[in-house]
Amino acid sequence: MSDLSPLHIENLIAGYGRRVLLRNLCFTVPEPAFVAVIGHNGCGKTTLLRALTGQIPYEGTVTVNGHNLRTVRRPAAAGLLAHLPQRASVEFSLPVRELVVMGRFRHHRFLGAYSATDYALADTALARVGAAHLADRDFTLLSGGEQQLVWLAQLSLQNAALCLLDEPTQQLDVYYRRRVFGLLHEWVIQEGKTVLCITHDLDNLATLPGYLLNLSRPEPRLQPLSAGVVATERAYLESEASFGAVNE
């Protein structure tokens, strides 16, 4: 498989001190695609995103569109990576539109103001996540689910080749969960992005095209998403044997 693929991971080893959570992880996403990363609490899903974003050291090789991430100084500024962590916060009052427009940082001159075009793109991004009505609200006063939608709008403006999302539907109601998974699918189909999405929301995966990576498996591998694969992996995660294996 060519390492010009959207994401190529070879023999990735990562963890904390002597606790190794990801052991020789290898997989290739062959074309822009949605990849759902599942697994028990504590199996290492967030750890994988921390390694890919350079927050923790790792062994092995990670390439995005052929670029070895170790050799790229600022992957976000280069348009390779965008990351939405599980908990993102803002410490001061800020209108939602101002937070979303910051997703345009790559196109922005230092100390320059965002342009009318940037704000129009921010409004479109908010509309696409179904949050146009929040544009003028104070971000810090929004509900957890509303804040998640706003972060997704900001992330979409970053227009990165690889989007890393840590449980983006965690606080959303059933309507928005489905809508967000539909949106992530659009990013793949219409914009050619690759989306690596940690989720426990197995119910919404069965009908989506893409891949599944179960990090609770002893040797995780990419499997094409289908109702059958989701059912098999759910049964595995629900079994006492698999739970014991991850916590031994």
Ligand SMILES: Nc1ncnc2c1ncn2[C@@H]1O[C@H](COP(=O)(O)OP(=O)(O)OP(=O)(O)O)[C@@H](O)[C@H]1O
């Ligand atoms: N900085 C750290 N130092 C030591 N151990 C850590 C650190 N961060 C996380 N861990 C441990 O590593 C393990 C994996 O954590 P991680 O956040 O990757 O899990 P996860 O699969 O994302 O779980 P969840 O589904 O609950 O979010 C957990 O047992 C956690 O306690």
